[in-house]
Amino acid sequence: MSFFSYFVSGISLGSIYALIALGYTMVYGIAKMLNFAHGDVIMIGGYVAFTAITTMQFPVWLSICISILACIILGVVIEKIAYKPLRNATPLAILITAIGVSYLLQNVALLIFGSAAKSFTSVVPKFSVELGGVSITGETIVTIAVAVLIVICLSIFINKTKSGRAMLAVSEDKGAAQLMGINVNSTISLTFAIGSGLAAVASVLLCSTYPQISPYTGAMPGIKAFTAAVFGGIGSIPGAMIGGVVLGIIESLSKAYISSELSDAIVFGVLIIVLLVRPTGLFGKKFNEKV
């Protein structure tokens, strides 16, 4: 009984990681770059939703749309200004730039919204489901449903549509794709637009589950989700989903049975072991569906 309840908290935590990890894996799979600013795009999305819901009193659906739109614009602008000029630079230069963008966003948010955490009103109506004596909150159910829906939509989009297949081509060989008449720049911009839109969705659910928002809200979940993406095999969309959930479960169970203090150490320890045994992550090779 208690094991099951810890397991469920793990799934609930993991579904959030999974949702964020989808954005990481999407951008990495196509642009082959680690967008470390993803966590902070999430934070900005959260603030936009917060402002729309609490300050402007907009309805929830409209607030989520505004947040998605704002994140898409932000993501495309970041890509244009910070990453595009470095398209042919070493991966290290882009990585450092991404870290710079991450700090820039954090400090801009600090300037605009201040350092105190603001209380976020959950967008999910209050309900819960009893399962084997353990109640599962509405936020968890919605998060899992949304994550699964996104995995399905993304897979269809990438494999069935023209722009999706263009993304696949760009991810395999930029030069060859360009020769085949694919506009590489606009394809990468589209990837960033989708990744940032996902960030907005993740932000709304993250802030609903843990109803607070501060300039550092995105930082730690971002790193954990990145770990989840690597764990599942970065670049693989189902891998990010499963990596996130598994990571959440490991974290919860080690908090419950080993030590609440050491849970992070255990999570990252497991990551190291997985990478030593399978350097490409759990689904890195098995699923040949590199987006």
Place this chain on the structure above:
Amino acid sequence: MKKLIAMSLAAIMAVAGLAGCGNQAAETDGENTLVIGGIGPVTGAAATYGQAVKNGAELAVKEINAAGGVNGMTLKFLFEDDEHDAEKSVNAYNTLKDKGIQLLMGTVTSTPCVAVAEKTFEDNMFQLTPSGSSVDCITHDNAFRICFSDPNQGIASAQYIADNNLATKVAVIYNSSDVYSSGIYEKFATEAANKGLEIVAAEAFTKDSATDFTVQIQKVKESGAELLFLPIYYQEAALILTQADKVDLDVEFFGCDGLDGVIAQLGDQAALADGVMLLTPFAADAKDEKTVAFTTAYKAAYNDEIPTQFAADAYDAIYVIKAALEKAEVSDANIAVSDLCEKLKAAMVEIEVPGVTGTMTWTADGEPTKDPKAMYIENGAYKAR
């Protein structure tokens, strides 16, 4: 290499010394102004604390000057940002020394405070920290503080819970990556054992895992605890209260001064804070004359913001400095830093100051003696127990 460093340090000190002289010379032909320095984070993650201290101190200085100053001296308050970083704090202290401060009201947070305390001790400059609660902040005899020390809060909490028969089985959730929280917890655990309280669950979290508490709460629930002690800050406490509500955790909640602010943090879920008890020296909603006057003045001066405990500590600190200056009969603002320190040190142990955070006296080790006030929250407001 060492020689080079020593030489350059000497050069810097010489320049700093000259600058200090220059400032003091400038003051002699001006008014009789005593310069108080202040250091704290006004940017970065701990910015709320530094900003509150800055506001509280500036308000007190304004009031004192408007009422005619201290012994014919006007007070001047200079504040520098340290971003809650020890190195930056020491730099800020050097900057303030260049600007001619004669005593220091700071620093706001514990870690930088420990570093700066070493410097003020070398210079024999009087230091009064409003909110540096770690034991090491005031190890030297030139340093005093306004707030409770961490161990004192832990001991007082255990005593309060035991003496009022609030519970016999107690659970704790604390932040093991924070000196404030773990410091209180350790002393609480020792005192709880003395008082016959049983700690049935002690769950930790760290600053990197401070959003999801469902597992810790589940363990508290299974432990059969009657009371959950939360020696943590209000941001995490607000999350714990919301998550505990979702699993219907039926315990009493008890916290320390870090919980101050939890009502505002909960926003439209403020009802969850009902019944939460906390030991705190200051509550903005208290109805005594001093608190009402301070809260009204603070709100008028700062955009209707409700003062926190940090603002109150700083406000008291400036009035404590005033009381000590009066006791030591300092009336010439051109007094040397070291002489001022000796006089204030002697005066501190003799004064009794009725402040907004309680009536305080000091012992020579720099610790204040004042009673923590037990409050509980009802309908979004503090009530004295």
